Amino acid sequence: MGGTVTGPIVTTARRRSLLTPQPSSCESQRDPARSEASTPRSSWVTIIVIYLAGVAAATSLGKFSSVGPQMTAQLGLSLSQLGWVISAVVALGAVAGLPAGYLVRRFGAARSLVVALVLMVAASALSAAAGNLAWLLTSRVAESAGYLLVSITCPALILRLAHERDRGVALSIWATFVPVGIGLSTLAGGAAGAALGWRGWVLLLAGLTLVMTLIVRARLPWTSAPETAAGSVPGARALAWPALLTVAFCLMVLVTIPVIVLLPTLLIEQHGRSAAVAGALTSAISLVGVPGGLAVGLLLRRRVPLGVLAASGLLVVPAAWLTYDSEGSLAAAVTGAGVISLENGLLGALVFAALPQVLERLDHADVGNGLVTQMGSLGSLLGPPLFGLVAGASGYGAAVPVIVAGMVASVGIMLLVTRHVSGRARRAAPEIG
Structure with missing residues (x-):
């Protein structure tokens, strides 16, 4: 299953080549003939797909804020407990970001991103069925693991997909994924929560994240063996x-x-x-x-x-x-x-x-x-x-x-x-x- 998002089917070899780090301008200037022949370009379609996957993940940061009153009423939560539920999604990142980076290096960024999105979908669906605080916090910790991996893999992939002249622009765009994700979930959550209930709203976001997971899976390479990063650790x-x-x-x-x-x-x-x-x-x-x-x-x-x-x-x-x-x-x-x-x-x-x-x-x-x-x-x-x-x-x-x-x-x-x-x-x- 090797299709692009908006174009003809590409081969697995072509999709793997997308993740090869683009040569720097220094390399091109050392070999002008190579520069003119190859004219490397940034893979902008794939970069945007990865960015949208990050935005989908970032909606988890604000998805409970706008439906907080419903949750506190139905589950009997205090405001302090609701605060822990909201912030728990970044807790794992505060203590395990660096080890997770080495883990991504071991198993490959593309594979890790798809696994992370699947984990977020499953955890979000689990939280929609929560009946108490312990259940909710457990699902949020699982969701935080997925969010942590998304936060690491997406910019690493974008860095490899963008040519040196475009890296600043591409990574600057990526840096907006949190405010965009929070803004979208905050603005849409009130109306969606009123119409669907807080559980329906959470399931809606899980569904949208699942769609992005399938698009990312189709766009990025996937091999039977983990793609360990080259070079020294x-x-x-x-x-x-x-x-x-x-x-x-x-x-x-x-x-x-x-x-x-x-x-x-x-x-x-x-x-x-x-x-x-x-x-x-x-x-x-x-x-x-x-x-x-x-x-x-x-x-x-x-x-x-x-x-x-x-x-x-x-x-x-x-x-x-x-x-x-x-x-x-x-x-x-x-x-x-x-x-x-x-x-x-x-x-x-x-x-x-x-x-x-x-x-x-x-x-x-x-x-x-x-x-x-x-x-x-x-x-x-x-x-x-x-x-x-x-x-x-x-x-x-x-x-x-x-x-x-x-x-x-x-x-x-x-x-x-x-x-x-x-x-x-x-x-x-x-x-x-």
């Missing part, structure tokens, strides 16, 4: 710079995600808005991160330095003051939160785009993305409780120094990494000539 030294990049990512997520997650509470308590208005504003603001992520790809194509994009993260500092000023207006708070959401999308895309440039080898991408997933999940898991603790003890304004410290540290580390990338590029330049 990356050790601690090879992962030093990728690890530093992901520390910056973790700090950025730690201080920006809570602003969005806790925004409805801020708008209700400090600005007197209704829950419906606060929810609508938060949903719109969360989607502001999408153009931020897409902008990175376009700016990199225009050769804007990575360091300039990283430094833009300092805009979060004044935005935090706007958001949490107790005497500020609603417009100021929404504007500040919008800037923070924009920078979250931009800096997240920057991390994905910069990762290939700090890896020693492109076939280390699965392990590198495992590290990115683990650190991002850790920031997402720890950020909201930290902000809740600080705001509960000293008010929302006390969160501003935390944001400032976290963003200054994050941007500083990113600038250090981008300086390393620039130096590496300069050292490679004489080899091209």
Whole structure:
């Protein structure tokens, strides 16, 4: 069964070739004749299919938010218990991202992606039949394993499918999968949940994910034996710079995600808005991160330095003051939160785009993305409780120094990494000539 999504049937050999890492521009310049003859192109149809699979997986992050009242009423859950159900999908990523990256390297990214999507479909269907909290949490932990593997395999596959000139754009597009998935599930969940019930809504998403699984299975190669990645297994030294990049990512997520997650509470308590208005504003603001992520790809194509994009993260500092000023207006708070959401999308895309440039080898991408997933999940898991603790003890304004410290540290580390990338590029330049 070797068909494409929108074209004629391709051979298994052709589909395998899709996952061969595309040659870099350095290789092409060393051999101009080869460059003119081969003219490698990015496999954009397959890249978009993989992106949509990631979006389908990311809907699991927000699918229970809009049907929470129904669930708490039917299952007798407290708000705290509902919160654990919602956040449990990233818990495994916070502790097992790096080991999962090595696992993907062992069994192959294409095979792992299909298995991950099947696991998410099964776990989602299981959660729709849940009768108590334990059942629900068990299914969510299983779903988190699938989501973790999707988060690792998709960018690794995209990296291999995209030619070097397109990698920044392709990975920037990929970086928008979380806000798009959350936005779609949040916007559609209310109406679908009212019409189908929360169980019907969950089954609908499971069905859509199953459709994407079949499309991915048809598009990507599948062999009887696992396709182990070529080359040496990356050790601690090879992962030093990728690890530093992901520390910056973790700090950025730690201080920006809570602003969005806790925004409805801020708008209700400090600005007197209704829950419906606060929810609508938060949903719109969360989607502001999408153009931020897409902008990175376009700016990199225009050769804007990575360091300039990283430094833009300092805009979060004044935005935090706007958001949490107790005497500020609603417009100021929404504007500040919008800037923070924009920078979250931009800096997240920057991390994905910069990762290939700090890896020693492109076939280390699965392990590198495992590290990115683990650190991002850790920031997402720890950020909201930290902000809740600080705001509960000293008010929302006390969160501003935390944001400032976290963003200054994050941007500083990113600038250090981008300086390393620039130096590496300069050292490679004489080899091209």
